[in-house]
Structures are given as C-alpha cells and as structure tokens.
Amino acid sequence: MSERIREKLNILADAAKYDVSCSSSGGTRKNDNKGLGDSHASGICHTYTEDGRCVSLLKILLTNHCIFDCAYCVSRKSNDIERAAFSVEEVVSLTMNFYRRNYIEGLFLSSGIFKNADFTMERLLRVVKKLRLEERFNGYIHLKTIPGASDDLIREAGMYADRMSINLEMPTEQGLKLLAPDKSHNDVIKPLGMVQNHIIQFKEERKLIKKVPKFVPAGQSTQMVIGATPETDKEIMHTADTFYKNFSLKRVYYSGYIPISNDNRLPILGTQPPLIRENRLYQTDWLMRFYGFNVNELLNDANPHLDIDIDPKLSWALRNLQHFPVDINVAPYQLILRIPGIGLGSAKKIVEARKFGKLRIDQLKKIGVAYNRARHFIKCADTPYQLKDYQGTQIKSFILAESKSKYLKNDFNQISLF
C-alpha cells in the first residue's frame, strides 16, 4: 500500500515540477471553524529545492494521463513514461497530513487531461470541496483551470480555491501553434476572462451583502515557457503586459525551457536552460509592476532584447543618461526609484530620512543603497565635484569591473558554441 502511494507521488510530483508558480500569498483565509490552517497575505516558503526554488505548496498532478500531445510537455500522449493517477482521497489525505506537520502551506493541483476537460475539472473540484467542506481545511489552494471546462465547473471551483491559473505556454500564438497544434491562446483567454468577470462580480456583491463567499481571493496567474520558440524579449514582455492589463493577473511566470525530448522543433537535449534570460525577464516584470516603468521604456523596436550582462534598470539608465544625475535630497520618489542600485526599501527610507537634513554618502550606504552602482547616477550632500562627463559605455565598464556576477560561471555554459 505505502509503496504504491510513494510511486504515485514520485511520478505525479515529478510531472508537476515544471509549473513554476509557487506563491502561497495574496489571500487570507481565517481559521474560524476550529479547523486546520490559516493563510496569511504574505505566504510562507517551507523549504527550497536544490535548484533554489521555493517549496510552499504540495505541487502535484491528479494524473499524468493526457489526451493531448504538446511537444514541450513531459506528460504528452506520445511520451513513453510511467503513468499514474491519484484518487480524490489520496490527494486529500496527503495534503492534510503534510500540512499537519508544517511541511506545506497548501495544495497546488494540476492535471493531465483524461477523457475530456469536464471530466477532469470535475475531479479537481471534488478534491477542493472535500478539503474545504469535510476536512475544514483553511490552507492555500491553487487550482489549475482545465481549458475547455464548462463555466459552471470553473465557477464552482473558484468558490473553494485561493488562486486559479491557466498557462499561456508560449508567448505568442505562432509559437504555440508550432508546438501544440491543437491549442490556441483563445483557449486560455476565455477562462481567464470568465474567472476575472466572476471575481469582479463577487466583489461587487460583497459590497452589498457581507455573506457572499470569496471568489479566487488570491487572483489569477499564468506562465510562459521561455526559449523553446524564437520569440524576442520584447514580444514576451509585451504579451505579459497585455495580460496584466486585460485580465488583472496577479503574476506572470517565466519558465526557462528545459529540453525533455528529441523533437526537431525544440532545442536539443542537454541544452542549458536559459537561466539568466529568465532572471532578466523577472527583473523586467518587477520594474513594470513595482517601479512604475512602462514596458515600452524597457523593450522596444530599438531594443528588442534585454542585456544579458547587466540588469534592465541599469540598462535603461545608461540609455537615458539625460535624466541623471538625480539629486537624492530633492528628487521625487518616482525618480529615485529609477536609480540603479536603489530598491523600493531604500527609496522609501531616503524620502523619509531627508526631512531631517541633507543625506550624505555614508548615510546612503547605511540605508542600504548599493552605492558603488548608484554613485554614477546621483548627487547627494557630499558628492565630490566631478569634471568629466562619462559616457554610458564607460559607466557600464566601471560597474562591471567592480561587480562579481553571480552568473559568470553559468555564462560560459550558456554562450558555449557547441
């Protein structure tokens, strides 16, 4: 008995690991039924895998049987792998027992599609209902929406889940058509729009009647596979931007493609996953969401690709030296945010602290500014007088010379020509 459950867990966790979403934040679910669990808005990562990714949810597939044959997916029909399926009870008991031992924040449940979309979605729904209603579970639940499932099933699932997501898979329609001829972005857009409408509708109703249940309180997210198809960074981030705007998504995840099969449409086996590129895309995403950058400022026809050797904020600053140097002691918050080497935390502290007197270099350092980087772009109370105006390329070489890139080692791997 225990051998079979181990086997299933190995197969179905292995198949689910390419879904990068791991967030357990954004929703609060109070333990007011004397049950198990209580979710915070902040979320908790309970451990980290050896590849450095956060583990906060039990991330599994209900089954890896699938009727589809998408080239980028491990569980595709034509792939010769071991198949397994959990029963509803097994998923529920794993979740409860892991949660009781404080291993996890909750459940991330996805599934291959067996029989048809509704049949699969109905099973997922049974898992969440059992957890919430019978087991009084108040932990986090992230449910994968099955494309093509009926509105009623999706709507009902949304009453019990904290977050729902559905993957865009490839950043553009052409890319998707190439690898998964049966799928289209429309299959994603429809349920995303549906869930979004329900979220808005439930919120409106809650304003009038307090008892209306929460619907997908932690919002929706999506994921794109990066580097399997030849899209530019500009295409990727513009797609992300559009989806953020149209569907008020909480997150877009970027997953560097890891070759899993010999398919001549895809990078060959053994190719390193594009880790730096993935990282730069996340940095860009952050700049868009928290730093007030417009996607066009970072990526446009003149700059369709992000720099690999420097981060997108520095790269923007070097292209726009006319905005600098910024005087730390008078500049508005929004402008301070745009200085390389200054993050959200230090920007806030600077704006608070300067009310008490002009800030000096040593104070900036203590506040947490990466001064070696920022000094090329700022003026403060005791900035030394400088005769020469440096060019962007010169500043870049100064910064590169004194910083040790954590990617330097990987760099060689990735650029290697054969």
Add this chain to the structure above:
Amino acid sequence: MVIYRIDGSLEGILCAVFEWFERKPGKIKLIDKKNYQPDAFSDTLEIFNDTKKADRVWKGLQKKLDKIWLRRCYCCFLSEQNEALNNLFEFICYVFSSPEGSTSNYGNTYVLAVAKMARKVEREKHRMEAFIRFQHSADGIFYCGIEPDFNVLPLILNHFQKRYADQRWIIYDLKRHYGLYYNLDLVEEIRMEISEERNLNKPSANRDSEKESLYSILWKDYFKSTNITSRKNTKLHLQHVPKRYWKYLTEKQLGS
C-alpha cells in the same frame, strides 16, 4: 563612562532608561549581568528592576511610538545581543529627547540599528514558521524542537495557535530550555527535564506513530521529485536554507 549592569530583561532596560534620565551621566554602556566583568576604569551602577519605573517608561514610549516601532523595540530586545540592547537603550533615549516623528530619521544610527536588528529577528521568526517540522507521536501530540538564533517563541505563538487549532502541539526551544504547549484550548509555557529534552527530536519506537515514518518518507520523496536537476543551484539553496537549520528539517535527514 558608566556601566549600567542590568539583568537582561526588558524591564531592566526600561529601568536603565529611567535612571539615565534622572542622572544624565552622559555616555553609558549596558551590560547584562551574565556577561559582566569588572572594569577598573569605569564606574558601575547596578540597575534594580522596579515595575513602576519600567511601566512609566513603557507608557511614555507608547505615546511616542506607533505599533510598528513598539514591535521593533520588542524584537530588538528578543535578539538577546548585547550590542542590540545598547542600541535599543540609545534609541529609546533618542526618541524621548526628540520631537514627534523622529523615528523616520533613518539617517540616525540608532534608528537604523533598531530597525535592522528587528528585521533580523522578524526573519528568524518567519524562518521558524517555515522550518518547524512536527512529528506526530503515539500519544497524539505533534512535537518539534528548535534552536533559533534569537528568542522568537513569543513571536510565533500566535501563528501556530491560529493555524493548528485542531491538533495538540509542543514547540520546544532547546537552546533556552522552554517551550510552548497547545492543549486545543490555549497555549502554555512548559519546561522539561534535560533528559526529556534530548529525546525530543529523536524518532523513537514508542514515540513515533506508524503513520509518522510513512509521511516523513513521502515528504522526502516529494522533496527529491520536485527538484529539477538541470537547474541545480547550490549557492541559492544554501542562501535560502542555511545549514544550521538542516538538522531539524525532515527533508534533510539522511536515508529514505
């Protein structure tokens, strides 16, 4: 310079503040009794705890500081670091002798020091919320022993009480020799015999329920299966899960 000898309690620090404002001796240094060594060149003043004085200082602080800063002060105290206690003392004195809003002066050494120390303590608190691994025993209680760098039990109490409302549990600080026990109703402080403490994290035949070993194996399996080998990044892994916590993490125990 004068040395103020305190007993290491929050009350002691507050009384030290009271004494300082009464005497205004200039620069002083707080030293916990435990770490005190007589110094030929400076005078020492023994600070006796006096609840009335401490209360007066705390009430004064409540008027000067918002909730966030009061919590930061408390966290800074829980760090149990001598330097942090001194920074906390200087910070409190600074707040009392400055006008409203002085806490947003991040250019001030003590404001920054207290904020930073509080952050470290909060991070440890967060890590304990993440890294605690309960073991279900045959007597029906979920056990866990920990050795946090800072004294964070008072900070995590609320979290675990709310979260595990339907199971009995014990979280025990092996470094400071006290723990929390939740009996389905409320949380109480407990102390164990040293011999009992030693058994806390060892799986033993009579302690372990049979299911327990199955779930710890399943968790280890899961931890392995969810890793993507081609993305291995040991540096990042260690940054997130520092080695000193490994001995309490189920997924880091050897064997399957």
